[in-house]
Amino acid sequence: MYISTVTFLASLASCGLFYFFQRDSAKSKDILWLIYLTIFGFAAYLFFSKVIYRMQHAEVWDFTAFFLYGKVAASGLDFYKPENFHQVFDSLRLSLPDNSFVREVVDVGFPYPPQTILYFVPLGFMSYNTALVAWTLFNLFFVFACIYLVYDQFFKAHKVNGLVLVATLFFILSPGRETVLYSQTNFILLFYLLLIRKYSDNKIAGVFLALAIFTKPYMAILGLYFLFKKKWSAITYFIVSSAVITGLVFIFFGMQPFISYVLDNPSHRIPTFVFSEDVNQSLHATLLRLNIVSLEGPSYLYILAGILCITGIYSIFLARRRQYDYLLALLLLVGLLLYPGTVSGYGVVLLFIVFQFFGEDQQAKFNPYLTALLIGLFYLLSTFSVFLSICFLIAIITAKSLKPTKLPVPVPV
Numbered sequence: 001m002y003i004s005t006v007t008f009l010a011s012l013a014s015c016g017l018f019y020f021f022q023r024d025s026a027k028s029k030d031i032l033w034l035i036y037l038t039i040f041g042f043a044a045y046l047f048f049s050k051v052i053y054r055m056q057h058a059e060v061w062d063f064t065a066f067f068l069y070g071k072v073a074a075s076g077l078d079f080y081k082p083e084n085f086h087q088v089f090d091s092l093r094l095s096l097p098d099n100s101f102v103r104e105v106v107d108v109g110f111p112y113p114p115q116t117i118l119y120f121v122p123l124g125f126m127s128y129n130t131a132l133v134a135w136t137l138f139n140l141f142f143v144f145a146c147i148y149l150v151y152d153q154f155f156k157a158h159k160v161n162g163l164v165l166v167a168t169l170f171f172i173l174s175p176g177r178e179t180v181l182y183s184q185t186n187f188i189l190l191f192y193l194l195l196i197r198k199y200s201d202n203k204i205a206g207v208f209l210a211l212a213i214f215t216k217p218y219m220a221i222l223g224l225y226f227l228f229k230k231k232w233s234a235i236t237y238f239i240v241s242s243a244v245i246t247g248l249v250f251i252f253f254g255m256q257p258f259i260s261y262v263l264d265n266p267s268h269r270i271p272t273f274v275f276s277e278d279v280n281q282s283l284h285a286t287l288l289r290l291n292i293v294s295l296e297g298p299s300y301l302y303i304l305a306g307i308l309c310i311t312g313i314y315s316i317f318l319a320r321r322r323q324y325d326y327l328l329a330l331l332l333l334v335g336l337l338l339y340p341g342t343v344s345g346y347g348v349v350l351l352f353i354v355f356q357f358f359g360e361d362q363q364a365k366f367n368p369y370l371t372a373l374l375i376g377l378f379y380l381l382s383t384f385s386v387f388l389s390i391c392f393l394i395a396i397i398t399a400k401s402l403k404p405t406k407l408p409v410p411v412p413v
Contacts, residue, residue, distance in 0.1 A: 003174065004383040010039050010172050012376035018165040018358075019368040022158065040164050043171035050180040055136045058128065060096060063183035065105045066120050067131050068092070072110070073117050073253065074124025079110040080260035082269065092128070104274060109266040111341075114257045115214040115245045119185070121252075135183055142187040143170065149194040150351070154359045166355070169375070174383045175347030186348035189215050193352045196222065197328065200229070206237030214245060218339035221331050228319035228327060275340060281386040282342040283307075304338060318401060325363040326401040329353045333394050337387075347386040353393055354378055364400060 017036045021029070058064070068089060069079060077084040085106045096102075110117060123131040147166055155162025170176060179186045192212040199205045206226070212219040226234045249257070272295055274280070276288035284300055287293040293300040311334045318327040332352065336342050356364040357371045366374060374396065381389045 004380055007172055007174060007383050008376050008380040010043060011169060011379035012372055014039055014165055014168045014172075015368075015372035015375050018158070018161060019372065021161045036164060040168045040171075043168045047171035047177055047180065050177045051136060051140060054180055054183060055133050058132055059182065060101050061182050063132055063135060064094065064096075064101065066135065066183065067123050067128060068105060069110055069117065070120035070122065070124030070131070072124070073121040076253075078256050078260055079117055079253075080257055080264060080266055082107050082109050085109055094128075103271050108269045109260075110257075111266050111270070113214060113217060114249050114253070114261055115242075117253070117257075118245070118249065119215070132183075136180075139180070139183065139185070139187055142191045143176075146170070146187055146190050146194060146351075149191065149198065150355050153194065153198055154355050154362070157360070165358075169355075169379075170351070173348065173351065173379065175345050175350075175386060179345040179348050182345060184343075184345045185215055186345050189219070190349050190352055192219075193332070193349060197352070200225075200234075200324070200328075201231070203231075203233035203237045205231070206234035206239075207241040209234070209238050210241040210245060213242075216339075218335040218342070221335040222328070224315060225324070225328050225331055228315060229324060279343045280341070281344055281346065281390075282340050283337045283387070284340045285342075286387050307334065307338065314398075321401075323363055323401050325356060326397055329356070329364065329397050330394070330401075333390055333397065337390050337394070342386070344386050347382050347389055350378070350382070350386075350389060350393060353397070364397065366400075 072079045072084050072088045089106045147170055151163050151166050155166055192208045195208045196205050276285050315327055356362045357366050359365050381392055
């Protein structure tokens with residue numbers, strides 16, 4: 001409860017001070033800047049203390065799984081076969097608190113498409129501790145890259161004021177610290193999302209879409225964004241870059257992993273409790289915990305089909321109104337909601353949406369008072385439930401996009 005309150009107040013105060021410093025008539029700036037920078041320093045301390053702790057203390061989840069993936073692949077073994085995982089895992093002689101890691105990782109195999117192994121195979125050529133430091137620093141690079149891209153797209157006109165706000169909101173976010181603690185790839189995914197948005201009218205966006213999908217499969221839903229915008233060159237680049245990445249995996253690992261992924265997919269070996277554990281923030285997991293659906297019955301499939309139908313219809317509505325910012329945000333939120341593997345740390349990618357509330361020329365822009373309140377509520381919710389944060393943003397985006405709008409006048413070619 002303490003962290004929730006502090007996160008809410010810090011995010012709310014940071015937004016308030018950001019808007020205050022935009023006023024030419026603002027007084028007492030020195031004292032308020034001191035408060036502003038103190039909040040930033042506190043947020044940075046919370047974040048980087050996690051980074052330092054992670055580099056000095058190994059954690060079973062999720063880095064040990066990533067390390068094992070890399071070791072199996074670097075050994076030239078089929079990384080979808082549990083027997084290969086057991087062989088490599090036994091040779092590592094890792095000390096684990098219980099057998100949950102064996103049940104969820106070693107007995108399952110690599111849970112992602114074959115192309116994703118390219119992230120982890122370099123770890124297989126390092127010792128455990130060296131790989132931990134290298135992986136942490138690698139992900140830290142994407143934190144700074146994301147901060148820069150957000151600043152560049154939404155806050156560049158505000159200079160230091162905007163940069164302090166962006167960095168503070170990055171560092172104070174609970175799913176961000178959780179991502180560091182569990183060595184997850186969420187900042188990498190956010191980096192690709194920001195590049196997709198920045199170059200959405202450029203064919204290179206298709207390359208970033210391919211990279212995003214091979215990082216987390218639920219990003220495939222964003223392909224609809226380019227279809228609705230009729231960005232055929234970006235789709236072509238997506239297909240070509242996907243083929244290139246697939247070709248690299250084929251050259252390094254052969255055809256066998258692809259065959260195993262199709263014919264012996266690891267998803268059927270995942271323990272059933274994974275789909276309903278508390279860290280899982282998907283709609284499926286939430287409904288399972290509430291006993292509304294079960295793993296055996298077809299009820300969730302009906303709910304899933306209904307949501308996809310509504311999303312498809314509303315996406316067409318947004319595309320016809322050329323509300324492409326809302327369309328991209330909606331697809332991302334629905335992807336997170338429906339992906340059965342969405343966990344708490346995935347809340348990092350929601351920053352892609354909330355920073356658009358500040359943009360001067362963004363469709364999702366709100367007035368300063370409402371923006372500060374919405375940001376505060378989002379940060380409060382994110383400390384309790386990423387599922388609720390997703391639902392909160394879906395409600396906001398839907399309500400905002402329903403407001404009457406002027407269609408942009410087409411530019412003559």
